Amino acid sequence: MSKYVVNNTSIDTIMGSIKSGEIAIPEIQRPFVWDSSKVRDLMDSLYQDYPIGYIITWRNPDTKLKDGTTSQGKKIIIDGQQRITAMTAALLGQEVVGSDYKKRRIKIAFNPKEEKFEVYNVAIDKNQEWVSDISDFFKNGFDMFGFVQQYCAANDIGDQSKIGQIINRLTNIRYSNIGIIELSHELDIETVTEIFIRINSQGVVLSQADFAMSKIAVNEKYSGVLIRKTIDYFCHLAKNPADFSAIQMNDVEFVNTNYFDKIKWIKDHHESLYVPDYSDLLRVAFTSKFLRGKLSNLVSLLSGRDFETRDYKEDIAENSYRTLEEGVLSFVNETNFKRYLMIVKSAGIISKSLIRSQNALNFGYVLYLMLRDKKVDQAIISKTVRKWLVLSMLTGRYSGSPESMFEFDVRRFFQADNVEQYVKNVEDGELSEAFWNNILVTRLNTSVASSPYFHLFLISQIKNGDKGFLSKEVEIKHLIEERGDIHHIFPKKYLQRNGMTNRGQYNQIANYVYTQQEINISIRDQSPKEYMQKMIEQCKSKKIKLGEIDDLNQLEENLRENCIPLEIYEMEFNQYEEFLNLRRKQMAQKIKEFYFSL
Structure with a gap:
């Protein structure tokens, strides 16, 4: 042929x-x-x-x-x-x-x-x-x-x-x-999809989602055009709400439909934590409703493919468009979207900077919508989605190509009589004591500030309402929201002055804390022993020179919240590696306690 x-x-x-x-x-x-x-x-x-x-x-x-x-x-x-x-x-x-x-x-x-x-x-x-x-x-x-x-x-x-x-x-x-x-x-659909991606890949990287969107866009019989516009306009307005009036003027016919009424709220939703593009929306809608992960399957279903007989049947196409429409409208529903974001924030994830995995956020929404369709109790949904989102970040579950793992997970959640027990079973298999005591500690041995494990540590601090390093009132949450300073506990200039010139050594994430800018400036390039002794004197004399803490119990509580070992009072350059090892273990323990508190 x-x-x-x-x-x-x-x-x-x-x-x-x-x-x-x-x-x-x-x-x-x-x-x-x-x-x-x-x-x-x-x-x-x-x-x-x-x-x-x-x-x-x-x-x-x-x-x-x-x-x-x-x-x-x-x-x-x-x-x-x-x-x-x-x-x-x-x-x-x-x-x-x-x-x-x-x-x-x-x-x-x-x-x-x-x-x-x-x-x-x-x-x-x-x-x-x-x-x-x-x-x-x-x-x-x-x-x-x-x-x-x-x-x-x-x-x-x-x-x-x-x-x-x-x-x-x-x-x-x-x-x-x-x-x-x-x-x-x-x-077959897979071959046409591959041809589409290859011939369109010059200059712009296209995907199966692009082909699926093209397929949807040409269907008038089962509202494909309206579904496509709903997806496109929702995602565009989420990023560029100022274009609302342009869309109103440009597409009066669509503006007068119920579809537009269901998405226009997004123009007033000023939230950057989860801003989906069309591929995110399509993937979530598809996976939550069809319990499948491969978008090439969506194109097949919209074409009417019977996977058993390999024929193409009009009733399958009709049902597929209807089901996809339900998934899209569930995604863009204002109540669903805002409740999901509330769950994400309740886990301590308050900023997009704290979660780089869009796939983890996407599956979290898949899980929310699917459990909601199953009529699971709202309290159980919230707890399950929170824990699964953090578990996904801990294990890198959806890194790389997520399609097969999306399908694996959504089907097992759908089949589970007790979703909390299913999460427990996965925990037992992937979050063993060896993970917490060895694997996670090893993963914290990195100088990459965007590490998901450092982010998880910060998320745990936000969830606990912890204060910034040597701060009396200002929380980690406030510092992240206002883009506060990341401070080196062993100051960078202090380490460099003592011969440490390797960025990978002095920029270890176990040497990082969030603190107020004025505290960071006051510490300058002093050794931990030097500035911590000043903190002790400040607590005794009540004369404030560094931060606002003037009580020894408050000081120790602050160190505990920031997972800083008390040995810091006497530490100098030659004890830097010892400090990193001690702090990594404490950070891992804090993340563990945070996870099981969700």
């Missing part, structure tokens, strides 16, 4: 196929991302009769209808949308929708004397040698003879035939040949 066929056709024919709906390319499939100069260059290539590449399409698999007949699928643009959009913008004068969802015209000007194209600007508009907008040449009723006469008179040109030939050549752009590669409708 040939995987594809190649044909040549004209640009005019392509435009007609899009207009008739034979080729599906909705405006929101992908916003137009070319800059105007690329549109100009494309017009010049057409004028020069240079090849402009192939348009690649795939016809959806034919699906079996309930009455036994077969429905032929539409063609989907796999590659070439930007070029087609550029041609409709420049030649037909259509507006394009940019990445900010604002409509704009792209005018390409033409100078017949020099046979040169340029992006429209004010100077060109004032120069009578230029035609400001080439789309004028392609309008019905364009009078080429009258234009040539008028242009030649305005520019003192005697040879009207030459200008006539140039304008004729320009208007014949619409008949330029363009190649179409049509992928066979008999190709």
Whole structure:
């Protein structure tokens, strides 16, 4: 079986196929991302009769209808949308929708004397040698003879035939040949997905989520277009709420639907902890409802694939779109979204800087939505999601490609009669005493400040309401929210002065604490013994010179909260490694106590 066929056709024919709906390319499939100069260059290539590449399409698999007949699928643009959009913008004068969802015209000007194209600007508009907008040449009723006469008179040109030939050549752009590669409708979804990703990977890394979104976007029968817009607009407004009015003006039809009513709240939700993009939303909606992890399976299901018979059936496609819609609407539901964030914050995760794994956040939301659908008690949901989120961070459960692990976990949670017991079983297997006493301690031996284990230590401090190092009132939470200083307990300059020049040594995360800037400045490059002795004197004399602590019991409590061994009172340079070893063990113990308190 040939995987594809190649044909040549004209640009005019392509435009007609899009207009008739034979080729599906909705405006929101992908916003137009070319800059105007690329549109100009494309017009010049057409004028020069240079090849402009192939348009690649795939016809959806034919699906079996309930009455036994077969429905032929539409063609989907796999590659070439930007070029087609550029041609409709420049030649037909259509507006394009940019990445900010604002409509704009792209005018390409033409100078017949020099046979040169340029992006429209004010100077060109004032120069009578230029035609400001080439789309004028392609309008019905364009009078080429009258234009040539008028242009030649305005520019003192005697040879009207030459200008006539140039304008004729320009208007014949619409008949330029363009190649179409049509992928066979008999190709399996995984192969088409791989082709889509490979041919679109130049410049922008695309994924199965991109192909799934393209698949959704071309479906009108089961609200695919509306589902796609719901996903796109929700994610866009979560990042760029200022574009709300542009979307309102640009897409009045969608704005008047219930879908828009369900997502417009996000424009007023100013929270950066969890800002999903379309692939996050799609993955969560899909996994929570279908109990699957591979997005290629979503494309198969939306095409109507029966995984047992390998046929494509219309009722499967219909049910799949309905189920996906339910998942998307559950994700964007204001109550669900805010309750999930409340659970995340209740675990001590108050800032995006504390959790770099978007996959962990995504699965946490999958778990929340799935348990909610199972009618699990809300208190159990909150506890389970909290613990699983932290467990995922501890074990790196969803690092790398998460699809198989997403599917494994969601199915077992779904099948579990007692979800708390399931979490306990995983704990017993992965969070043994050896993990807490050896593995975690070893993982804390790093100089990478973005380490998830250092973040987990900070999260445990936030959850416990711990104070900053040598702070009396200011909590770690406040310091992180206000971007306070990370301080070296053994000051960096002090270690460097004593011959330690290796960044990996003096920047160990076990040497880090959060503290107030004024405390950090006061300590400067003193040894721990030196500044801690001053703290003892301060507690005895009650004369404040460093921070605000003036009580020995408060001081020791502060050291305990920050997992700093009491040996710090006498420690100098030669005891640095001993200090790191002692503190790593205390940090690991604190994280352990935090986890089991959730």
